[in-house]
Amino acid sequence: xxxxxxxxxxxxxxxxxxxxxxxxxxxxxxxxxxxxxxxxxxxxxxxxxxxxxxxxxxxxxxxxxxxxxxxxxxxxxxxxxxxxxxxxxxxxxxxxxxxxxxxxxxxxxxxxxxxxxxxxxxxxxxxxxxxxxxxxxxxxxxxxxxxxxxxxxxxxxxxxxxxxxxxxxxxxxxxxxxxxxxxxxxxxxxxxxxxxxxxxxxxxxxxxxxxxxxxxxxxxxxxxxxxxxxxxxxxxxxxxxxxxxxxxxxxxxxxxxxxxxxxxxxxxxxxxxxxxxxxxxxxxxxxxxxxxxxxxxxxxxxxxxxxxxxxxxxxxxxxxxxxxxxxxxxxxxxxxxxxxxxxxxxxxxxxxxxxxxxxxxxxxxxxxxxxxxxxxxxxxxxxxxxxxxxxxxxxxxxxxxxxxxxxxxxxxxxxxxxxxxxxxxxxxxxxxxxxxxxxxxxxxxxxxxxxxxxxxxxxxxxxxxxxxxxxxxxxxxxxxxxxxxxxxxxxxxxxxxxxxxxxxxxxxxxxxxxxxxxxxxxxxxxxxxxxxxxxxxxxxxxxxxxxxxxxxxxxxxxxxxxxxxxxxxxxxxxxxxxxxxxxxxxxxxxxxxxxxxxxxxxxxxxxxxxxxxxxxxxxxxxxxxxxxxxxxxxxxxxxxxxxxxxxxxxxxxxxxxxxxxxxxxxxxxxxxxxxxxxxxxxxxxxxxxxxxxxxxxxxxxxxxxxxxxxxxxxxxxxxxxxxxxxxxxx
Amino acid sequence: xxxxxxxxxxxxxxxxxxxxxxxxxxxxxxxxxxxxxxxxxxxxxxxxxxxxxxxxxxxxxxxxxxxxxxxxxxxxxxxxxxxxxxxxxxxxxxxxxxxxxxxxxxxxxxxxxxxxxxxxxxxxxxxxxxxxxxxxxxxxxxxxxxxxxxxxxxxxxxxxxxxxxxxxxxxxxxxxx
Numbered sequence: 001x002x003x004x005x006x007x008x009x010x011x012x013x014x015x016x017x018x019x020x021x022x023x024x025x026x027x028x029x030x031x032x033x034x035x036x037x038x039x040x041x042x043x044x045x046x047x048x049x050x051x052x053x054x055x056x057x058x059x060x061x062x063x064x065x066x067x068x069x070x071x072x073x074x075x076x077x078x079x080x081x082x083x084x085x086x087x088x089x090x091x092x093x094x095x096x097x098x099x100x101x102x103x104x105x106x107x108x109x110x111x112x113x114x115x116x117x118x119x120x121x122x123x124x125x126x127x128x129x130x131x132x133x134x135x136x137x138x139x140x141x142x143x144x145x146x147x148x149x150x151x152x153x154x155x156x157x158x159x160x161x162x163x164x165x166x167x168x169x170x171x172x173x174x175x176x177x178x179x180x181x182x183x184x185x186x187x188x189x190x191x192x193x194x195x196x197x198x199x200x201x202x203x204x205x206x207x208x209x210x211x212x213x214x215x216x217x218x219x220x221x222x223x224x225x226x227x228x229x230x231x232x233x234x235x236x237x238x239x240x241x242x243x244x245x246x247x248x249x250x251x252x253x254x255x256x257x258x259x260x261x262x263x264x265x266x267x268x269x270x271x272x273x274x275x276x277x278x279x280x281x282x283x284x285x286x287x288x289x290x291x292x293x294x295x296x297x298x299x300x301x302x303x304x305x306x307x308x309x310x311x312x313x314x315x316x317x318x319x320x321x322x323x324x325x326x327x328x329x330x331x332x333x334x335x336x337x338x339x340x341x342x343x344x345x346x347x348x349x350x351x352x353x354x355x356x357x358x359x360x361x362x363x364x365x366x367x368x369x370x371x372x373x374x375x376x377x378x379x380x381x382x383x384x385x386x387x388x389x390x391x392x393x394x395x396x397x398x399x400x401x402x403x404x405x406x407x408x409x410x411x412x413x414x415x416x417x418x419x420x421x422x423x424x425x426x427x428x429x430x431x432x433x434x435x436x437x438x439x440x441x442x443x444x445x446x447x448x449x450x451x452x453x454x455x456x457x458x459x460x461x462x463x464x465x466x467x468x469x470x471x472x473x474x475x476x477x478x479x480x481x482x483x484x485x486x487x488x489x490x491x492x493x494x495x496x497x498x499x500x501x502x503x504x505x506x507x508x509x510x511x512x513x514x515x516x517x518x519x520x521x522x523x524x525x526x527x528x529x530x531x532x533x534x535x536x537x538x539x540x541x542x543x544x545x546x547x548x549x550x551x552x553x554x555x556x557x558x559x560x561x562x563x564x565x566x567x568x569x570x571x572x573x574x575x576x577x578x579x580x581x582x583x584x585x586x587x588x589x590x591x592x593x594x595x596x597x598x599x600x601x602x603x604x605x606x607x608x609x610x611x612x613x614x615x616x617x618x619x620x621x622x623x624x625x626x627x628x629x630x631x632x633x634x635x636x637x638x639x640x641x642x643x644x645x646x647x648x649x650x651x652x653x654x655x656x657x658x659x660x661x662x663x664x665x666x667x668x669x670x671x672x673x674x675x676x677x678x679x680x681x682x683x684x685x686x687x688x689x690x691x692x693x694x695x696x697x698x699x700x701x702x703x704x705x706x707x708x709x710x711x712x713x714x715x716x717x718x719x720x721x722x723x724x725x726x727x728x729x730x
Numbered sequence: 731x732x733x734x735x736x737x738x739x740x741x742x743x744x745x746x747x748x749x750x751x752x753x754x755x756x757x758x759x760x761x762x763x764x765x766x767x768x769x770x771x772x773x774x775x776x777x778x779x780x781x782x783x784x785x786x787x788x789x790x791x792x793x794x795x796x797x798x799x800x801x802x803x804x805x806x807x808x809x810x811x812x813x814x815x816x817x818x819x820x821x822x823x824x825x826x827x828x829x830x831x832x833x834x835x836x837x838x839x840x841x842x843x844x845x846x847x848x849x850x851x852x853x854x855x856x857x858x859x860x861x862x863x864x865x866x867x868x869x870x871x872x873x874x875x876x877x878x879x880x881x882x883x884x885x886x887x888x889x890x891x892x893x894x895x896x897x898x899x900x901x902x903x904x905x906x907x
Contacts, residue, residue, distance in 0.1 A: 307759045319760055532907060581772075589763035596761050603766035626763065670802050671827060673779035674906045676818040709821035 003461045007120050010171025011178030014050070014163055015043060017072045020079030021053075022046025027082065029246045035090040037193045040186055042084075044236045045249060047163060047183075048256035048294055050075075054162035055297045061144030068169045093196040096205060103425055104192060104205045107432045111212050112185055114437065118222035118451055119181035120459035123173035124473040128224030129499035133173050136164045137501045147305040149515045150491070150508040152323050155311035157298035159259025160226045173501060174459075176224045183229035184221025188212040190232065191409055194239050195416075198380050203416035206424040210412035213428075213435035215450040216360035220402050222451065227405035230260045234267040235409045238387045241271040247283040251290025258295040262313070263394035264406055265295060270387050316615070321597040324514045324614035326567055335398040351401050355448025360401040362408070363440070365415075365431040372414030384413045401448070469502070478695065478724035479503040485719045485726055486693055493519055493686065494695040495702060498724075508691070514614070518598070519689050522608050525571075526682035526713075527705055530643040533571040533607045536672040539651040539664045543634040548626035548654035549575055551638065554666075555648035556618040563646025568613040570602045570623055576635035587628035594621060607639065607674075608681040617646055630656040639672055679713040687729050693718075694727040777815040778822075779904030790814060792880065795900060803829065803899040810883045810897075816905055819873045824851055824881060825865045826903040831889075832859045834898055839887035842898070846872050847879050856885060856898065868905065 022042035026033065033041060053071065057063050079085065096104065123129050131153040138146060138154075139161075148154035164176035171178070188208030195204010211217055211231070221228035237253045250271045258265030268291045275284045299309035308318035315325045340357040341350070347358075348367065355361025375381025388410030395403055404411075416424060433439065437451035457463040469476040475498035482492055483503040490505045493516070500507040510520040525531050539551075551573065557564040575582040584603055592599035595614050602611035602623055613621050636651055651664040675681065686694075694715060696703050706713055707725065715727040780790035783802040794810035806828070816822065824846060830839070834856060841853040846868055854864045873879050881904070885897040 526907070529907070534906070584766040584769055586765050588766050590766050591763035596763075600764060600767045605767075605770040624763075625766070670783070671781060671902045673776040673781060673902075673904065675776070676778050676816055676822055676905060676907065678907055679821070680818070705821065712818055712820035 003465070004120060004459065007171035007174040007178060010167040010169065010175025011119075011182065013072055013170060014167040014175070014179050015182050017075045017166070018046035018050045018163070019043045020046065020075050020084055021049040023084035024079055024082045025049060025249065027084070029249045031240075031243065031245050031249070033090060034093040034193075034197075036093050036196070037190075038088070038090055040189055040193065041236070041240075043182070043186060044190070044232065045240075045253065047233070048159070048252050048259070050166065051159045051162040051256065051259060052294065052297070054166055055159075058139055058144040058162070058165070059297070059301075061142070063140060063143045063165060063169070065169050068166060072166075093193060094199070094201060096192075096196070096201050099425055100202055100205045103428060104209060107209050107428070108185075108188060108212065110436075111218070111432070114451075114454055115181050115185060115218065115222045116178070117454055117456045117459045118218070118437075119177040120174050121455040122458060122465045122469050122472075123177050123224050123501070124469060124476070124499070125177075125219075125223035125225060126497075128177065129173070129473060129476075129501050130497045131500070132161060132224045132226070133164065133168070133176055133501035134499075134507075136161050136168050136176060137504070139165055140168055141504060145301060145305075149306075149322055150506055150513050152312040152327075152513045155302050155306050155308075155322065157259045157262060157295070159256055159298075160229050164224060173224065177222060180224055180226070180229055181222050183232040184217065185212075187228065187232040187235060187409060190235055190239060191413065194235070194242075195413075197239075197243065200380055200417065202421055202424060203413065206416040206419075206428050207409065207412040209428040209432060210365060210415060211409050213432040214362045214366070214408070215435050215440050215447075216355070216362050216401055217405070217408070218435060218437070219360065219449055219451045220405065225402070226260050227402045230257065230264045231405045231409050233257045233260055234264055234387075234391055234406045237267045238270055238383075238410075241274050242383065247271070247275070247280075247286035248290045251287040252294045254287065255291035255294025255296075258291070259298060261406075262310075263397070263403075264391070265291075266390050266394060267387070267406070269390050273386070319594060321514050321595070324517055325594065326614045326616060327511065327514070327517060329616055330565070332397070335400070336396065338399060341399065347399065351404065353444050353447060355401060355450070358399060358401040358448065360449040361440075361444075361447050362401065362404070363431055363435055364444075365427060365434075366411070368415055368419065368427075369411055371418040372411055374418035375414040378417060381414060381417045384410045384417065388414060469499075473499055474722075475499050475724070476502055477721045478697075478726075479507075481719050481721045481724065481726055482507070482693070482695060490692045491690045492693040492695050492726075493523075493691045495520070495700040496697060498695070507695070515689075517614070519686055519691055521610070521612065522682045522685040522689070523702065525608055525610065525641070526678040527702055528643075531641045532674045532678065533610070533639045533641060534672050534674050535640045535642050535669050537638040537640055537649065537667040537669045539636040539638075539667045541634055541636075541651065541653075541663045543577065543632055544653060544663070545630040545656055546627070546633045546653040547630055547656050548624060548660075549573075549633065549636050549663075550622050550624035550652040550654070550660055551636070552619075552650045552652055553613075553617055553621035553647065554619050554650050555646055557616075557646050561646070564616060566617050566644045566646035567615070568617050568621060568644055568647050569610045570638050570640055571607055571610040572605070572637075572639040573602045573623060573625060574637045574639070575625065575631070575633055576637065577632040578634065582627075582631055582633070584625075585628070589626045589628065590624065591626075592621075592623040599623060606681060606685065608678060608685045610641070617644070622652075624652075626654065638667070640669075679709060683714045683729055692729060694729065696725050696727065698723040698725070776904070778817070779814070779902065779906065780812055781902045782900055790904070794883075800899070803901040805894070806883065806885075806897050806900040807895060808885050808888045808897055810900065812881045812883075812903055813878050814881060814904055815878050816873055816875055819868075819870055819875050821867075821870075822873070822905050822907060823865045823867045824904070825863070825906045826854060826883060827861075827863050827901040828854070828903075829861050829899040829901070830856050830859050831896075831898060833889040833891075833896070834885070834887060835859050837887040837889040839885055839897075841886055843882075843884045843886075845882040845884070848882075854883075856887075865906070873905075 022045040167175035191208035254268035302311040303309040306322040307320035312323040392407035479502040508516040598611040601609040652660045775786040792811035794807035796805040839856040
């Protein structure tokens, strides 16, 4: 029970501080507010300010419990002095019809109880318990920002994670989830107030319930995710725009939307378009500037830490070794078409009633979404559609169900405006009943991600947290195993994610950053026949005096070509004259494009490492060595793997005092002997890369060889639980 | 250019993102050319594998393989024996890469037996002409690290090229992963 209190305190303190900052901001905005919207908007408008404060504390590495408590107390004291706690005489909004007052009140109260209980339960959501809170926990341990080069998600904007951090300091994981839940619950109220403001109270109430009771919104909004907060904040931007709020406030909220999720930054287009329509250019500039300033910490941090302000995206624009272009290319394709989705015609049913392929479902009510087009007859409907279209636009980049969350409130609103008014209470009530955990199971079979129960015993910690998590969360016990059996400075390479927020050890999941991919590549070079250094490409040329040699890629496979996704790699580049290798001298200079960081790996004498383009092959890529003086050369040998059939190469040489010129075309390839100690060499490279342990699951592709040949690899199993095995590198 | 009557204060707004992006684009931090890393001691030819186009492959050949190198292969006799030494014996396989000529098939060949340390590891099918990359895991207890082991490839037929007895063209053989 004391843990439950700390959870409530952590979340409550965060919401209260945001509200207090918002009260002070709204006072200065001189926005005329009604009683019903004043506190709601205070919380939402204060959230970006609190988030910015925590961001500044992170940058100053000043995140200590006492500092958070003191800063919070200072905020509350300032707000008290500013009169934020004083009762104000505010006019009420137009009253809701009686039916809706009762229906909305009853459903909202019921769902609030369910949501708070669900959010208070130990956090077990896949992304929440792994990276959202894993990164928050890392910041908390390090008292501020840290360059986390083992997790690309650390480079996403983290506006909400800053609020999570404030709550985490006191209530840990569940307090963070409860903060997200506060946004989830604020949104239906905001939609209701918007309806009241816009002279469509029934539509506002119905739309609020449509969103609130959706199974996906419930499970996401009660986890340590960000989507419901994004939906809430983008709706607030539209609300403030329509309420004629000062441009700086709308801009701050728009910038905060970007700080919550990159794609939510599109919402700034709404006020910009509305203001441009009215030719209010100065206000446009203020909105834009305020949004840029609020969003600025994240590109700035990314540029300083990762060399790419848009990390983990746009890696070709800002090349860096934190995220490989090849990863981004694959990831973007994957997100556009999830496994099992063969046609976009599958989307309507997957998004509304199935949800297994797209990670959740909105409920059968949303099959009526096309009716929302009827709302275009009304001015309010057109505004709602404008916002909906702006926020749905990025959906094509990731078709997961929850990526519709920012647009969902507007779709809900359009539906409520388009449907016949007498049908709305019935539809809202049916949707509400149908969304209660776990009613969907009764009428939809076993659909996708949703709340399966109302875990009140776990929420109140009447049931032991660790036992509950061990039962509910795959990988939780593995995280605890890592915590128990490794030293504090351990770096654990894993092939798949675990709930890393439950361990203080650094987990490097194979695909989650450039560094991890490079580490994993060492392992794979020894593991997979096609990736082993077993091919030698030999350029033979007439003996020449050269100052350098360069191997250039000449093939650019067309889209759809079977070799389109090939990456280019070279394990070793060796230069010969009359059969004798030219020794690599300290005066040599080696370079590559792309991936200049990896060029030394082709000259390190290790068959376990290789320079890789880490970008799909295209003509013009090269790897080169300059000798610093003229050397006689008649042969260049490239030790390569057999996993790059699309690669076509050309040898260029640098004549003394001259430029680069072509010396030869695609070289013949022959077999090379694979070192039998390659496994051990790979593990030595992992050790050199900082890895101390390997965490494998029996379902991992590497499990069979690594477990069977553990001694040959030079690893020793030190513990196992739930099909996870922890190995120490020897 | 601002038109008359427009507030110049608002004109730079559309330029801000372009300037910001251009400035940041110019700040991509790419490393320049660097010296090669410290070099390990040069390793000699591998003792666990024979690339038969290399002169040093002679050291692996015990008997039954021609001295003459043709491009990247040599003729193997009916019984070819190679000697290897392995530094790692766990999780290794024996591999032979060869081409079976039509003549050998016509001579009635069916298989090439592979023996490691005298024990039968398997048979390379030789009933069809063409390229063969044959690989088979070797039991760990058949080989000892640091000790010589012989690999014996015995064809069940041979043919005459002039006065020379021929079987197949062996490109490489030895232990691998």
